[in-house]
Structure formats: structure tokens, C-alpha cells
Amino acid sequence: MNKEDTPLGEFQETLHEATELLSYPAEVFHFLKNPMRFFEVSIPVQMDDGETKIFQGYRAQHNDACGPTKGGIRFHPDVTPEEVKALSGWMSLKCGINHLPYGGAKGGIICDPRNLSSNELQRLSRGYVRAISQFVGPTKDIPAPDMYTNAQIMGWMLDEYNHICEYGAPGFITGKPLVLGGSKGRETATSKGVLYILQLVCEQQNLNIQDMRVIIQGFGNVGSYLAQYLYDLGAKIVGIADAKGAIYDSAGIDIPYLMENKDAYGVVSTLFRQTMTNEELLEQECDVLIPAAIGGVITSENADRLKCRFIVEAANGPTTKEAIELLDKEGIQVVPDVLANSGGVIVSYFEWCQNLQGYYWTEELVDQRLKERLTESFNDLMEIVSEYGVNMKVAAYILGTKRLAEASHSRGWININE
Structure with a gap:
């Protein structure tokens, strides 16, 4: 089976592990892979x-x-x-x-x-x-x-x-302009979701976001809003990367300046004389590393050089399975993408509901319901971590796969009992 060569191989490998831990017949994996x-x-x-x-x-x-x-x-x-x-x-x-x-x-x-x-x-x-x-x-x-x-x-x-x-x-598509039936809070939903999950992790580990050193790899829609939210809470953003390069300053970066001067695609590194590569930024010292750009940036080749306390995956598939296994040994927790960046699809669901009802919510209500939903999901996931003795990534696959398999079984498509 594929390992680090394709995102699909990554998905399938951890899915296989989850279905085995759930004691499902082989047909479940082959149906969902x-x-x-x-x-x-x-x-x-x-x-x-x-x-x-x-x-x-x-x-x-x-x-x-x-x-x-x-x-x-x-x-x-x-x-x-x-x-x-x-x-x-x-x-x-x-x-x-x-x-x-x-x-x-x-x-x-x-x-x-x-x-x-x-x-x-x-x-x-x-x-x-x-x-x-x-x-x-x-x-x-x-x-x-x-x-x-x-x-x-x-x-x-x-x-x-x-x-x-x-x-x-209007319910055909979400993330559309407000005037066409979009939802308040949808543009910032993924960033807000990452923030809420980070706050839950900090609460669990008795950490304070204030003065926490953060590196965010990616300064598009998700990374830029997240940087601003963390900056406003007193976190020290020490590293930022975009498609053309990266900047690092142990004293902290002026995020409002970057927000005012980024281009339409989130490029800010061109504003600075001294830059480094995305790869180099990932290996700089920080408390929290947040990959918020493309997949497959943390692999078995660079995992042992990371200098962070934990990783929150704001991008899809930024950390390979082999890298997570190495990070587990180093005591570096990885908060998985399928939980951390799920704020976008949650608020898209809210938008779809509003479109079907023809009744639209305030931004405060959207944020409140987003936080409630993510808090419930985080607690569910941590129960799986405890029950199965696995890391958060595998626990997330177990939790998500269980619902998919049960629904497919209820429709008569597959059998989930040995």
C-alpha cells in the first residue's frame, strides 16, 4: 500500500488502521477507500x-x-x-x-x-x-x-x-456572497475553527495562548485570519510563510501590517529583504506550528528537526502518517486536520440550512454554534483517544469512519459485523 507518495495512499493507510481497530470486516475498508x-x-x-x-x-x-x-x-x-x-x-x-x-x-x-x-x-x-x-x-x-x-x-x-x-x-453552493444567500461568518469559519480547537487543546494542557510563540505556514484566507485572531489574543506570531517565501522574527511579527499589505493571494514575504524558504521556517523554534497551506509538508525527512510543542493542522493532509509516528515518539502532539480545519464545512452546513429555511442568522449565533459543535467533537475525539490508546489522528479516523460505516450498513450496502 502507498505510504508517503500520494495523499490518497495516506488516507487509505490510516483508514485501514481505523477499520481494523473497529474490528470491521475487510469489505468496509474496500468500500470506503x-x-x-x-x-x-x-x-x-x-x-x-x-x-x-x-x-x-x-x-x-x-x-x-x-x-x-x-x-x-x-x-x-x-x-x-x-x-x-x-x-x-x-x-x-x-x-x-x-x-x-x-x-x-x-x-x-x-x-x-x-x-x-x-x-x-x-x-x-x-x-x-x-x-x-x-x-x-x-x-x-x-x-x-x-x-x-x-x-x-x-x-x-x-x-x-x-x-x-x-x-x-441558493443551497446549491456555499461560501457565496452574503447578498446571494451566503452566511455571515463563513469567510472566517475555518480560521475561527482552528482557533477554537487550539483554545481547547491549551485548556486541556493548562497552557496560555498569551505570549505563545506561533508559526503559521500559509497566509491565504485561513492563515491570515488566524494570525490576526491569535495576535489579538496576545500570542506572538514569530513566523509566517506564503507561496514565495517565509519570514521569521523571534521578537514577533507585526500582523496588522501584513494584513494591510498582503496581495490577493496572501503573499507578504516580498515586503521583506531577509526571507527563508517554507521548509526552513517549519524547523524554527516555536510553541505551536500551524501548517495552513498545502499538503505533505511535514514528512519522515524533516519531522525529527521540528522544534515545536505541538502541531495544529489547518491545511489538509500537511503531516504524513510516518511523520506523525516519529512525532509521537518525540512527544509532539498533532491535532488532525479533519477536526482542526472543519470549521469551514460546519459553517457551510449552517449556510445550507439558512438557504433551505430562508431565515438568516447573526454572526454571533454562527460563531456560538460553531464553537459548540467543535467543542462536542473535540470531547468525542478525546474519548476515542482514551478508549483505544491511539493518537488524535487515528482517533479522528475511528470517529469519522464509524459514522460512515454505520450509515452504509443501515442502508444495506455493507455489513459491519464480523
Whole structure:
């Protein structure tokens, strides 16, 4: 079985461990290790110079036993089928851990939005929806923003879907502009969720966030808001990274200055003369290391060089299974992505509920319910850690897999009893 070579191999390996700990028959693992459906689409887009370029897109629907599938769409040059499949599986686990009536999904397009004009980006977004429109919808599969996509792109996609279906369906997509039925608190939901989980970990370990030294690898939507929240609470942000480099200052970084001067893609390292690589930043001394960018950045090759007390995974799949095993031996706890960054899908669920009801909540109510949901999920996960004697990553897989398997069993698809 694959180990550190693909995200899908990472997902499958820990899933296999979870199903064995749950004493499930082998059929459960074989049913859940791949998405139930996977689409590959070709999207013709007329570029501004008149040329038509063909973009490759994907959509994976992992499991719909608990309800419609749910998951973001990323625009990135390194999108692969394996990554999209793994992300859909991770999303299923997030929904299971947080008791959401969804299964997981994920989408992606191989492109670099930084090299596309606004008009080209809009035509690409609409073309993707046309390509998958027969397989998605408010009761089938509900997209959302992900890496390099945002509320505006969700607005274009909603409009295209409405044209195709010939009726208004705001619940088709989440993370959209407020004026189109978006939810207050959705843009900052993933960052708020990471913050709430970090606060719960600190409470459990009798730690104080004030003056805590934090490194955040990634300064996009998630990393930048999180940096501001932690800065406001008195934490010392000593390291920040973006797609072009990283900065480190043991005395602390002026986060409000970075927030005012970052570009549309969260790049701030170009503001400084002295920079380092992302890889070098990960190995600097801190209390909390928060990878908030891409997957697979902490591996068996660099795990023994980390100088942090614990890791909170704000990105999807930033730490490999082999790395976590090494970190366990060093006493460095890893708070898993499927819990830590699940604030986004939780508030997307809130947005979907608001769309179906036609009644919209205050931001205070959204935050309150997000914190309540994550606190319950954190406590559930820690009970699994104690019961099975495993790390938080494996416990999260056990918790998420259990709900998926039970729902699939109840539908008569698989048998979970030996």
C-alpha cells in the first residue's frame, strides 16, 4: 500500500488502521477507500486573446450514505485525481466527526488563477458548473470554496447553475456572497475553527495562548485570519510563510501590517529583504506550528528537526502518517486536520440550512454554534483517544469512519459485523 507518495495512499493507510481497530470486516475498508463516484471533465474556455484553451477538472463524491456530499473546489496547477479523491475522503471524515448530514466530496481544476484575467476566471468557473451540473445540486452534492477560490467564484457558479436549472437554488453552493444567500461568518469559519480547537487543546494542557510563540505556514484566507485572531489574543506570531517565501522574527511579527499589505493571494514575504524558504521556517523554534497551506509538508525527512510543542493542522493532509509516528515518539502532539480545519464545512452546513429555511442568522449565533459543535467533537475525539490508546489522528479516523460505516450498513450496502 502507498505510504508517503500520494495523499490518497495516506488516507487509505490510516483508514485501514481505523477499520481494523473497529474490528470491521475487510469489505468496509474496500468500500470506503475510494470515492463512490469520480468525474473527470474537459472544460473549453475562450481566453481573452481569442484562443480556446481546454482545462481539466475533477469531482469526487466519496460517500453519500449520511446525506448529500459536500466539499470545496480548488483552482491550482498541482491538482491531481489522487489528491481530489483523498480530499473527498477527508471531507467524509470531517462530516462524520461533526455529526453533519453529509458525505464528503471535492473538486478541482488544473489551472493557475494568478495567470488568468477576471473574465477568463469567470468563464472557467461557469464551464466547470456546466460540465458537472447533472451530478450536483442542493440534495446531491454541494460545492464550496477551497484553495484559490472565493465568494465571487461561488457567485458565478451559482448563477450558472440557476441558468441551467431555470430556478433559484441558493443551497446549491456555499461560501457565496452574503447578498446571494451566503452566511455571515463563513469567510472566517475555518480560521475561527482552528482557533477554537487550539483554545481547547491549551485548556486541556493548562497552557496560555498569551505570549505563545506561533508559526503559521500559509497566509491565504485561513492563515491570515488566524494570525490576526491569535495576535489579538496576545500570542506572538514569530513566523509566517506564503507561496514565495517565509519570514521569521523571534521578537514577533507585526500582523496588522501584513494584513494591510498582503496581495490577493496572501503573499507578504516580498515586503521583506531577509526571507527563508517554507521548509526552513517549519524547523524554527516555536510553541505551536500551524501548517495552513498545502499538503505533505511535514514528512519522515524533516519531522525529527521540528522544534515545536505541538502541531495544529489547518491545511489538509500537511503531516504524513510516518511523520506523525516519529512525532509521537518525540512527544509532539498533532491535532488532525479533519477536526482542526472543519470549521469551514460546519459553517457551510449552517449556510445550507439558512438557504433551505430562508431565515438568516447573526454572526454571533454562527460563531456560538460553531464553537459548540467543535467543542462536542473535540470531547468525542478525546474519548476515542482514551478508549483505544491511539493518537488524535487515528482517533479522528475511528470517529469519522464509524459514522460512515454505520450509515452504509443501515442502508444495506455493507455489513459491519464480523
